[in-house]
Amino acid sequence: MIALINTSITTPILRYGRYQFDCYISSLQNSHAVAQQLFDETPLKQHNQMLFHYSRNGQTPEALNLFLSLYRSGLSPTKYTMSCVLNVCARCFDGRVGEHVHCQCVKSGLVHHVCVGTCLLDMYMKTGNVRNGRRVFDEMGHKDVVSWTAVISGYLLNGGTVEALKVFSQMKREGVKPNGFTYSAILAVTHGVFISEILAEVIKTNNDKLSNVGAALLRGFITMGNIHDAGKVFEQIEPKNIVAWTAMLVGYAQAGETDEAAKIFHQLTKEGIKPNEYTFSSMIKACTAPAASAELGKQFHACAIKMRFNNHLSVSNSLVTMYAKRGDIDSAHEVFKRQKERSLVSWSSMISGYAQHGQAKKALEVFEEMLNRNMEMDAIAFTGVLSACTHAGLVNKGEYYFNVMINDHHINPTMEHYSCMIDLYRRAGMLEKAMDIVKNMPFHPNAGVWRILLAASRVHHDMKLGKLAAENIISLEPQDAAGYVELYNMYAAAGNWHDAVNVKKLMHERKVKKETGYSWIEVKNKTYAFKSGDSYHPLSKHIYSKLSELNIRLKEAGYQPDTNSVVHDIDDNEQKETILSHHSERLAIAFGLIATLPDFPIHIVKNLRVCGDCHNFIKLVSLVEQRYIVVRDRKRFHHFKGGLCSCGDYW
Template sequence: MSLPSPVSSTACASPTAGVEHGKQIHASSIKSGYNNALCVSSALVTMYAKRGNIESANEVFKRQQERDLVSWNSMVSGYAQHGYGKKALKVFEEMRMQNLEMDDITFIGVISACTHAGLVDEGQRYFNMMIKDLLINPTMEHYSCMVDLYSRAGMLEKAMELINNMPFPAGATIWRTILAACRVHLNLDLGKLAAEKLILLQPQDSAAYVLLSNMYAAAGNWQARAQVRKLMDKRKVKKEAGYSWIEVRNKTYSFLASDHSHPLSDRIYLELEELSVRLKDAGYLPDTNYVLHDVEDEHKEAILSQHSERLAIAFGLIATPSGTPIQIVKNLRVCGDCHTVIKLISKIEGREITVRDSNRFHHFKEGLCSCGDYW
């Protein structure tokens, strides 16, 4: 039997790759006696972390007879992506105690961990440690992480101060981060500036237009929102559609919002209707602020109830045995109302639900999420 290569294991780390395929690679490595080979075990740590199974990643990591920097960095960044900031920092501190060599990738993981957990002071401390103590020159990605750290915490002035003092011009990722934060914190003036910068850098990227129009919609300025949408049409900029994927019995199914293309569509929508009743009995009230269309509240509730992630979860509920964990992937950020709903579904249905959105993993269990409602 041939050696399962790191390439194979890393390929399985893709969010849409089969969960079972990754496990088969792991099993074959054990059977062939190569599971303790450093290149294989390090790739397995990365594969499990990226596939949403951080517990298995940690099990492989703990069993490693030797570890390279890839293993350590994978655990730090893996815990960061899954929202376990303190666990990520614990791994990092273990690296420090063992006087292990660290690189720029290590600190991207560490600062990201602080970002997703709201640990602003810690993130600042590690950024300074990297520069002053380890003499690692920060890259654009490090600055992006720091801007994200401040922005998520609502510290937009601090984020702009950092941008203005960077040794190079801010790239598209940084301005997209600022714009997204302005949407959350309703800072229209800074949001317009960030959108202008982003459109100059990437005139065909829909993110700037969509975030800016969403910000106007959230502020109730429907005229300004319409102008942004007209500009998109004039420049032929297409908005990225929101898709959600779920894997059932080694087959991947994709859903769009309000999708009726699935053969079991009738059953899926019936499941959603039944869930709607149970959710309201549990105290759920739809947050229509997340519907960025100028329509009546009743229509807004219908729009929310048919978001792609809800369709994927409803399909998972009817297509898998009771108690089976559900894992979905979404190409955009999960909205706040869907986040609330999925927490309640995990409690009502007694299911563990993992959602991998464009930012991170969310692990829902018994009505709670691993992100602590901070993302």
């Protein structure tokens, strides 16, 4: 676990002097009479600047405390004060804080200023109160392009696509000219298809080098998976602001190119642009990619601390997920524990983190704490707790939470929730119950569900189900090799070579390729990649001889290779064993054993799931070599120790 720097004290950079700042802080920290007097004598303008500073830095509690002191001391807030504090309220989860400020705005008459009105409607929209947001907007005497844009993005934020588009056209009808911000917002719903249309309109109306729309266009291309055109748009944006840089960074991150994302980060700082919380949370998220080094994530954490962004909610939330995904669940919890305020996202990040590590008990504890605090719940929070139950085989608990979600929280189960339940029953061997859900849920099963059923068919030797699942996977996701391979193996096993050959032909015609399995291991700050049977590593010879040595020792300890995991069309059992024994994770582990000291834990990251035989193999390695081995596969973590795995062979 890394040592976290104490971040509870932040020193803002102020326009006024150090002395005044110290007085300021003391006035906030104790209710000492002298300090209070100092507070009262400080001009309102400086309080406002301080408030602005807090709001810009995401220091929500500080900002609200300051506003409260201001209110208590009898100073009358200005429209500037209100704008700032409403901006802060927009990020609160308790909408009542904002409502209170709303009352103050009405009483003082400040509500009639455009800025205050806009902040108010924005606050309601961001806290999910669309009705009040709309009402404030309708009652505004004077509306400008900013107010219109705020309503549009407010609707979009709350899923009101149709209303957003309506407001967009109404605005144009009333003669208000959309600007870059407006296009930027509306582009989020136009899904690529309209990109060229909007682009034409943008060029016609705002001939200003894509400055504000650029980032939105860029995002459009990225969601279409077109990083090339995204890059071209990026080049055209001039000057490039932080939003544009962040959008480009996200583009590379989504394409799995963590190093390119990091390059963008360094480039923007070199150009004198200051990264903000969006940049940091995006960059830290990029560090969770399987091929990214664990060091990189820590470096950006350190960087965030240095630049004082670590206390921003989105940043600390992304840190929780980053550490969890990097296998360091303790650091994830440490960040979570130190969060001054936590949102729904914070709690669900922690729950999913524990779930991925198979620590179901802790996941449920955190979830129960959330329930006790009467926090608002959403579908994703329940996905976290259900997946914890699934990974640990807690059938009763899973059923219980599923019902709580529907009956107490009135959340409609999504496909994800049904998948969890199907997987939960399937792993527990309750195939009939799993099938009941498949038949009765209001969705057509997606490829994910069929993959679960495919796994079930293998365990239960249910050929009929296997065939059905494989065929559905092929039709739903024609580029996924799993269905073809399974179907081929089934035909081959039954001696039906005619159909087997046809499957192979189809696969060939469609250019379907099995995703290459990679395993990564980090040794002395360097990441090494291995793929099955490769010999690129300079120590390759030693790695393979270590593997043969291990094989002999493991067989003495009772290891029997399970060649059923091999999906190749090979008859020779010995050949199958060889393929198994050279799976990428084994190469990585063998290298880890050679290259690190005996008490050093070995961390492996895989892009695919670990196969049953490798799982057995690693368990025994952890026993005979007395090593702690952590494997992160596509879905979750396995902590191997003394011949056992944290997943309890339940994955």
